[in-house]
Amino acid sequence: MGGRLRITVLGATGSIGLSTLDVIARHPDRYEVFALTAHSRVDELRVLCLRHRPAYAVITDEQAARSLQQQLDAAGMPTRVLVGVGGLLEVAAHPDTDAVMAAIVGAAGLPATLAAVKAGKRVLLANKEALVMSGALFMQAHRDSGAVLLPIDSEHNAIFQCLPTNFASGLGSVGVRRILLTASGGPFRQTPAAQLTDVTPEQACAHPNWSMGRKISVDSATMMNKGLEMIEACWLFGARPEQVEIVVHPQSVIHSMVDYDDGSVLAQLGNPDMRTPIAHALAWPARLESGVQPLDLLSIGSLEFEAPDETRFPCLRLAREVARTGGTAPATLNAANEVAVDAFLARRIGFTAIAALIEDVLAASEARTIASLEDVMMADRHARALADGWLAKRAN
Ligand code: NAD
Numbered sequence: 001m002g003g004r005l006r007i008t009v010l011g012a013t014g015s016i017g018l019s020t021l022d023v024i025a026r027h028p029d030r031y032e033v034f035a036l037t038a039h040s041r042v043d044e045l046r047v048l049c050l051r052h053r054p055a056y057a058v059i060t061d062e063q064a065a066r067s068l069q070q071q072l073d074a075a076g077m078p079t080r081v082l083v084g085v086g087g088l089l090e091v092a093a094h095p096d097t098d099a100v101m102a103a104i105v106g107a108a109g110l111p112a113t114l115a116a117v118k119a120g121k122r123v124l125l126a127n128k129e130a131l132v133m134s135g136a137l138f139m140q141a142h143r144d145s146g147a148v149l150l151p152i153d154s155e156h157n158a159i160f161q162c163l164p165t166n167f168a169s170g171l172g173s174v175g176v177r178r179i180l181l182t183a184s185g186g187p188f189r190q191t192p193a194a195q196l197t198d199v200t201p202e203q204a205c206a207h208p209n210w211s212m213g214r215k216i217s218v219d220s221a222t223m224m225n226k227g228l229e230m231i232e233a234c235w236l237f238g239a240r241p242e243q244v245e246i247v248v249h250p251q252s253v254i255h256s257m258v259d260y261d262d263g264s265v266l267a268q269l270g271n272p273d274m275r276t277p278i279a280h281a282l283a284w285p286a287r288l289e290s291g292v293q294p295l296d297l298l299s300i301g302s303l304e305f306e307a308p309d310e311t312r313f314p315c316l317r318l319a320r321e322v323a324r325t326g327g328t329a330p331a332t333l334n335a336a337n338e339v340a341v342d343a344f345l346a347r348r349i350g351f352t353a354i355a356a357l358i359e360d361v362l363a364a365s366e367a368r369t370i371a372s373l374e375d376v377m378m379a380d381r382h383a384r385a386l387a388d389g390w391l392a393k394r395a396n
């Protein structure tokens, strides 16, 4: 492939989207922005379009798209504005884009992420929910198309870096015993169980090490994020749930580890800054300057490790259970979690009700096998309806 790599950024206005554009802008000789997408922040999308001059922009709302098109035309920009899921699918699979950063949050990102995989793009996967929901379907599409799939989640990017390149032949065959998935423990790592009922969305979103979008920040606080990541690791690396051990490491300096049969443990370290995994995935197998400061181990001093507490953080247990059940169960867990997190952020339920809601929705759902994307979307819709019912009952 000659020339610059043409990149589509799905979820450009988000935390990962902006970090991606920061890395891209450092290397105008190597990358150009092909398309940028956003949900509702039309003014921010306009500013990004003026700065990066993409061929396409996509926004969810039709009226917002019309006004954005007028403003970009008036500014003499070459950008064509598309609308909604149709627009996302078009830019994700467009013949003129080489790589797709999948950084929409939640189930909303699944159709476009899967479209990019099916179209054989180089896919930079931040949208873990898409893989958790559609697991086998997603990985089959990846094998069929030969798309290069590079994990952006810092833990999975670390594991990818610590594995040999032929890991797809099976972890056992490359001498891997276990994956050690590190977790910061989130803002409530040391909060007693009795106090967790009263924590606020502001406290939940104040992550000690990472600056992220609100949904993943709450997921980190409940440790559902680590549960989703455990499932993500199983699919990406062909691991069984019991081969993925969660280790709480409050400094977030080691981003994860791989434990080999001979006793060697390989780790990837770095400052907690998502531009490192983003630059790694953009340039792979080469390396790229990312803007991240060099790691200063002397000022960090010590690295600590502790076991996760599944009593205070029941979402970890729920995620392990659905990983074992398989089929549509992870999609149900994911959908119930999205509804519960939204309700918590809107102050409709307390923090500990998040896990309670998910557990009840799982108990009321039957896991089915997945044959198509429609099966996944049906499980997603069904779980959301059950979760809405749960909230309505609570309100009365
Ligand atoms: P964010 O909330 O900051 O950004 C989300 C982006 O998705 C925004 O651009 C928004 O416009 C878009 N979006 C939201 N709803 C949409 C919809 N219905 N249709 C179309 N677009 C929609 O989120 P983030 O923190 O950047 O996270 C993005 C993804 O990356 C998540 O799946 C998250 O789990 C994953 N991730 C994030 C981090 C991080 O450090 N932020 C780390 C690892 C993984």
Ligand code: MG
Residues within 6 Å of the ligand: 153, 154, 155, 229
């Ligand atoms: Mg992560």
